[in-house]
Amino acid sequence: MELKKISDLYWANTPNLFFSSLTLGMFTGLCYATLVPFIMYATSASQIDPVSLEMSNFSFFDSPTASMAKAFLYTCLAIILLKSISHILSVYIVHKSTVLHRIELYKRINALSYSALERIGQARLINIINVDIHNIYSAATSLPFIWISLITVMGTLSYLLYLNERVFVFVLFAILIAIVIYQIPSILGVRYFSRSRASFDKVQDGAKGLIYGAKELKLSRHKSQNYLNENLIKPEFDALQDNFKGMAIVTFAEVYGELIAFLVIGIVIFHLTYMYAIDQTELFGIVVALLYLTGPVSIILGSLGEIQKGKVSLKRIQAFYAEMHEEKNADVQQTVMPPQIMLLKNLSYQYADATADNSFALKDINLKFKQGEVTFIVGGNGSGKSTLSKLLTLHYHATAGQILYDGVELNSSNLQSYREHISAIYTDFYLFEKLYGEIDEEKSARLLSYLELQEKVVIKDNQFSTLNLSDGQRKRLALFAALYENRQICLFDEWAADQDPRFKDIFYRTILPSLKAQGKIIIAITHDDRYFDYADQLVLMENGRVREVKSCTIKSCEAESTRPN
Numbered sequence: 001m002e003l004k005k006i007s008d009l010y011w012a013n014t015p016n017l018f019f020s021s022l023t024l025g026m027f028t029g030l031c032y033a034t035l036v037p038f039i040m041y042a043t044s045a046s047q048i049d050p051v052s053l054e055m056s057n058f059s060f061f062d063s064p065t066a067s068m069a070k071a072f073l074y075t076c077l078a079i080i081l082l083k084s085i086s087h088i089l090s091v092y093i094v095h096k097s098t099v100l101h102r103i104e105l106y107k108r109i110n111a112l113s114y115s116a117l118e119r120i121g122q123a124r125l126i127n128i129i130n131v132d133i134h135n136i137y138s139a140a141t142s143l144p145f146i147w148i149s150l151i152t153v154m155g156t157l158s159y160l161l162y163l164n165e166r167v168f169v170f171v172l173f174a175i176l177i178a179i180v181i182y183q184i185p186s187i188l189g190v191r192y193f194s195r196s197r198a199s200f201d202k203v204q205d206g207a208k209g210l211i212y213g214a215k216e217l218k219l220s221r222h223k224s225q226n227y228l229n230e231n232l233i234k235p236e237f238d239a240l241q242d243n244f245k246g247m248a249i250v251t252f253a254e255v256y257g258e259l260i261a262f263l264v265i266g267i268v269i270f271h272l273t274y275m276y277a278i279d280q281t282e283l284f285g286i287v288v289a290l291l292y293l294t295g296p297v298s299i300i301l302g303s304l305g306e307i308q309k310g311k312v313s314l315k316r317i318q319a320f321y322a323e324m325h326e327e328k329n330a331d332v333q334q335t336v337m338p339p340q341i342m343l344l345k346n347l348s349y350q351y352a353d354a355t356a357d358n359s360f361a362l363k364d365i366n367l368k369f370k371q372g373e374v375t376f377i378v379g380g381n382g383s384g385k386s387t388l389s390k391l392l393t394l395h396y397h398a399t400a401g402q403i404l405y406d407g408v409e410l411n412s413s414n415l416q417s418y419r420e421h422i423s424a425i426y427t428d429f430y431l432f433e434k435l436y437g438e439i440d441e442e443k444s445a446r447l448l449s450y451l452e453l454q455e456k457v458v459i460k461d462n463q464f465s466t467l468n469l470s471d472g473q474r475k476r477l478a479l480f481a482a483l484y485e486n487r488q489i490c491l492f493d494e495w496a497a498d499q500d501p502r503f504k505d506i507f508y509r510t511i512l513p514s515l516k517a518q519g520k521i522i523i524a525i526t527h528d529d530r531y532f533d534y535a536d537q538l539v540l541m542e543n544g545r546v547r548e549v550k551s552c553t554i555k556s557c558e559a560e561s562t563r564p565n
């Protein structure tokens, strides 16, 4: 469900409940509006004549206005009942819709290509989930009150029409002018709320640095103070200032709106009374009706701040939807055999900021990866190895060229099927707290001890007992998860970089040859030139191009005897 209006949150998921809540709200508004004629009738001079009546003889239900008193009471009871049910229903509807909308958002974020995720950025995504959805929710919860108030206003205006046509036309005209003038603070308010919201994205980024960069920040007082000032305190105050300006303008508009009602009353009693020769009883009715209007009008105006913020958030979510490029057919699963050969033909990839002078591109990559072969990708910093790894693991989509698996071209309908044959450990890998799927306890225990983690980690109910490990051990646990998946294509981006020399040795001399012996396609990005001899193929990258491809001979096959099954 894509929200076009805040009210979509109501009817899209639970239309029946929405209709019930709306109907009840409408009746509540009408009941409110009926109270004015009751008051007018009961207080009109013809009904009450204190001289001729002995008030003490009359109880609440035993007076000249007894039937009216009962109707008044029933109307009040009806308002309590109808308004409560309508409000409870609408809170339920909007709460449920918000949760459903958030779940939908998670799914859509999950369906985004990795490059789109990178482009949109973490701060924006987190703020959309935490701030924007909440703002829309708050705006939506005030809508039923606005509906009830609008119906009350319309009912009371109808009563005014009944009392005096000319005063009604004047009041209607005044309301229209007030609405038109209200647009100015409304537009200004939205502008400030938008700016405040943009600053809040910077705050989110700043908070990320504060947590993840804590170690570095603590080592330098100067750096930490500057960081706090520039990345958190300044955007926080910018957000505060803009939010304050927006709220000030909206508050001014609210007060102005309320005052408009009194200005109208003033004009009626001081001017129109004489101009239209309104008699005392009629004037009393008009003034009561106008005073009665100020209540719902102030409820409507009081909700406008929330509504404006909700609109700003809605715009941000809509902008996010507009630039969302979900992967087509990402859920389509064809059955494809584990590939034996992966071929890159004239593959190119350009980062999205193509207009930037320093935008990086991979160009004309022609490579072949075969089962049972180990390929090392080497090259200087920034030569494009990690970018290539994201193309090889199908997260980036080539801007030109082809990827072929056993002669079959990769396309949107087989993309996910081929991904299911890939395991990868990136330099910025994420360690999940559990293994997904069925667990073979014997196999997992064997693999854990093979990676020398049996003393540190236990797997119970698929869950790792701890993730509080050293960097090297965390990487080994990531390797455990990758090996456990037992997939055909294994890619390791500088996996051994933070392993001790002994385990580095194990990785290159034992683990990689063992995967090779299992007939997998193994690709390792590495700077460990001591182990280059353990590759069948050495790909040298330079400035986004493959400078050289060398075929090598494997020295060691000692893994055969030590590999886990």
Ligand SMILES: Nc1ncnc2c1ncn2[C@@H]1O[C@H](COP(=O)(O)OP(=O)(O)OP(=O)(O)O)[C@@H](O)[C@H]1O
Residues within 6 Å of the ligand: 118, 351, 352, 360, 379, 380, 381, 382, 383, 384, 385, 386, 387, 388
């Ligand atoms: N998300 C991104 N958006 C735009 N450009 C990027 C992005 N990631 C990397 N680059 C650019 O791509 C170039 C190659 O980066 P890449 O990470 O592929 O290099 P690398 O060979 O893996 O380097 P290293 O050995 O330092 O890890 C860099 O110059 C960088 O500016």
